[in-house]
Amino acid sequence: xxxxxxxxxxxLNCPLxxxxxxxxLAELTAGQVLKVVATDPGSVKDMQAFxxxxxxxxxxxxxxxxxxxxxxKKK
Amino acid sequence: xxxxxxxxxxxGTLDWAYPPFILASTAAALGYDVQxxxxxxxxxxxxxxxxxxxxxxLGNPGMPMKMPFGPKWFRDINxxxxxxxxAGIPGYESLATALMKQTIANNGVATIAELREMCQxxxxxxxxxxxxxxxxxxxxxxxxxxxxxxxxASFFEFAGETDICLYI
Numbered sequence: 013x014x015x016x017x018x019x020x021x022x023x024l025n026c027p028l029x030x031x032x033x034x035x036x037l038a039e040l041t042a043g044q045v046l047k048v049v050a051t052d053p054g055s056v057k058d059m060q061a062f063x064x065x066x067x068x069x070x071x072x073x074x075x076x077x078x079x080x081x082x083x084x085k086k087k
Numbered sequence: 088x089x090x091x092x093x094x095x096x097x098x099g100t101l102d103w104a105y106p107p108f109i110l111a112s113t114a115a116a117l118g119y120d121v122q123x124x125x126x127x128x129x130x131x132x133x134x135x136x137x138x139x140x141x142x143x144x145l146g147n148p149g150m151p152m153k154m155p156f157g158p159k160w161f162r163d164i165n166x167x168x169x170x171x172x173x174a175g176i177p178g179y180e181s182l183a184t185a186l187m188k189q190t191i192a193n194n195g196v197a198t199i200a201e202l203r204e205m206c207q208x209x210x211x212x213x214x215x216x217x218x219x220x221x222x223x224x225x226x227x228x229x230x231x232x233x234x235x236x237x238x239x240a241s242f243f244e245f246a247g248e249t250d251i252c253l254y255i
Binding site: 023024025026027028030031033034051052062065066 | 109112113116117118194195196197205209
């Protein structure tokens with residue numbers, strides 16, 4: 013998937029992946045896509061909840077090799 | 088209009104410093120308007136120097152005492168140390184605090200100073216209880232910038248219109 017910016021939140025724990033995601037999204041313009049990599053297992057549900065409450069679109073959420081990968085489209 | 092969260096922070100230890108800052112920063116990231124009213128021991132959360140925040144395992148059976156270093160089998164041991172020994176050893180609290188800080192760093196959890204800064208960046212508003220400032224003999228210069236020193240009435244002006252109000 014194409015993306016405009018990548019955020020590596022590996023090794024970070026709650027609530028840092030969400031706070032960093034919010035910050036990274038602020039640097040994008042509407043419609044651009046942010047890729048986030050995280051290792052916090054709680055981030056799977058948290059990213060969904062973040063997207064639902066902020067209106068940004070979670071395009072995909074996947075796990076590979078103990079890492080979680082998210083693509084979030086800015087509102 | 089954005090949702091609102093009000094938190095009353097009343098505890099002044101390292102462990103209890105986390106819930107208000109985690110919830111406030113996350114809510115702000117979700118678009119909430121957030122105010123945190125720090126009163127009594129909660130004032131310690133707003134001091135410039137966060138090294139005043141310590142953790143005490145004494146009388147806290149819920150706190151696991153595990154070592155943040157060494158091989159896994161060693162880290163997994165829960166050191167069940169009787170209260171009477173904890174109370175009698177000078178510096179036990181400082182030792183427990185140092186171990187907890189190491190555990191926090193090992194787990195990729197932010198420090199209190201970092202979380203507090205993120206809250207302020209996200210425009211979380213911190214209110215310091217002026218009455219307790221005087222009661223405990225603090226000066227305004229003991230605290231971080233950007234605070235409002237107010238009384239309970241000011242807190243209720245915001246809290247009365249919130250969607251969520253938490254007492255921590």
